[in-house]
Amino acid sequence: MAKIKFVSQMELDGFADLVKDAEDAGQGLKPPTPAEVRERELAARLALNENFKSGDAPDWTEKFDELMLSNIPWRIAAFIAWSMVPKHNRHPKTQHDFAKEVLGLGSARRITEWRRKYPYIDQMIATMQTSVLMDYIPGSLEASGKVASMPDYKATSERRLLWEAVGIINRNQKITVDEGGLVGKGRKLLDQLRKMPTNKKVELLGEDAEEFFAEMEEEFAAEDAELDISSSEFDEGATE
Structure with missing residues (x-):
């Protein structure tokens, strides 16, 4: 296209x-x-x-x-x-x-x-x-932002679309990584979700809030592990 x-x-x-x-x-x-x-x-x-x-x-x-x-x-x-x-x-x-x-x-x-x-x-x-x-782009972006900011689980899909657009998550709900490591927006979002009670998560993300939150935790853990391995390999190579 x-x-x-x-x-x-x-x-x-x-x-x-x-x-x-x-x-x-x-x-x-x-x-x-x-x-x-x-x-x-x-x-x-x-x-x-x-x-x-x-x-x-x-x-x-x-x-x-x-x-x-x-x-x-x-x-x-x-x-x-x-x-x-x-x-x-x-x-x-x-x-x-x-x-x-x-x-x-x-x-x-x-x-x-x-x-x-x-x-x-x-x-x-x-x-x-x-x-x-x-x-039509400016108006549609404004409308999308207004819907995404509504404290209603019905706006979950719009929120995810907005998060994808600004780079907080990608289409597979993974936290994005750049050359400098984990993007701060994704880490900040995860930290905020950790502090929320379950009912608030459901209100923000919908009925599958806990599943979505768990996926984010797993993705962070996997990325942290990969970064640790890469760092260890680099340190070992530097000392040889």
């Missing part, structure tokens, strides 16, 4: 350089004159700006502005931003209408040529479509 990540400003700037000449692709054997190109572009830009100023600005307006800051050709930026919107929410609805109404093109054929000659466009669309999921 591909890793979801933010699209950095450096990546956008690099993309802008790759597609700086893309708008010229697909003009056919008889390209319009420079005057016709300027006239179409001006009309499209004016229509686009008027649309943005109105109360019916499309859902892709904000993303378009973001792409324009990286000096991406405006038609390419508009197409990417429009493509990021789910099909049922797109305005205009079809690529043909988008090409004519927004980009000021005769048809969608030019867009097809851009995508054929510059595969980076489709790659950027795919990357940015998944990167929007990152916007």
Whole structure:
């Protein structure tokens, strides 16, 4: 599964350089004159700006502005931003209408040529479509933390998930070890559990609290034993 990540400003700037000449692709054997190109572009830009100023600005307006800051050709930026919107929410609805109404093109054929000659466009669309999921991470982490902190056994699974996320335990409920030895967070947690009465452990960890606690004790004991053996072997080697 591909890793979801933010699209950095450096990546956008690099993309802008790759597609700086893309708008010229697909003009056919008889390209319009420079005057016709300027006239179409001006009309499209004016229509686009008027649309943005109105109360019916499309859902892709904000993303378009973001792409324009990286000096991406405006038609390419508009197409990417429009493509990021789910099909049922797109305005205009079809690529043909988008090409004519927004980009000021005769048809969608030019867009097809851009995508054929510059595969980076489709790659950027795919990357940015998944990167929007990152916007939900702060809220989901906050919600997870609130649930995990509830003094209720029903929040046990959320607590374990949180402990795994911050490195207190791993997925096998083992205390993690780094190069310097047992991680302090895991040891501190175990010490706190030792001091708790059984009913508090059950309230915090659920009905299998004692079993979970015993597993943590065993893991610590095993890790301590391994560290003792390693230390002894090192000392013996040093004295020889």
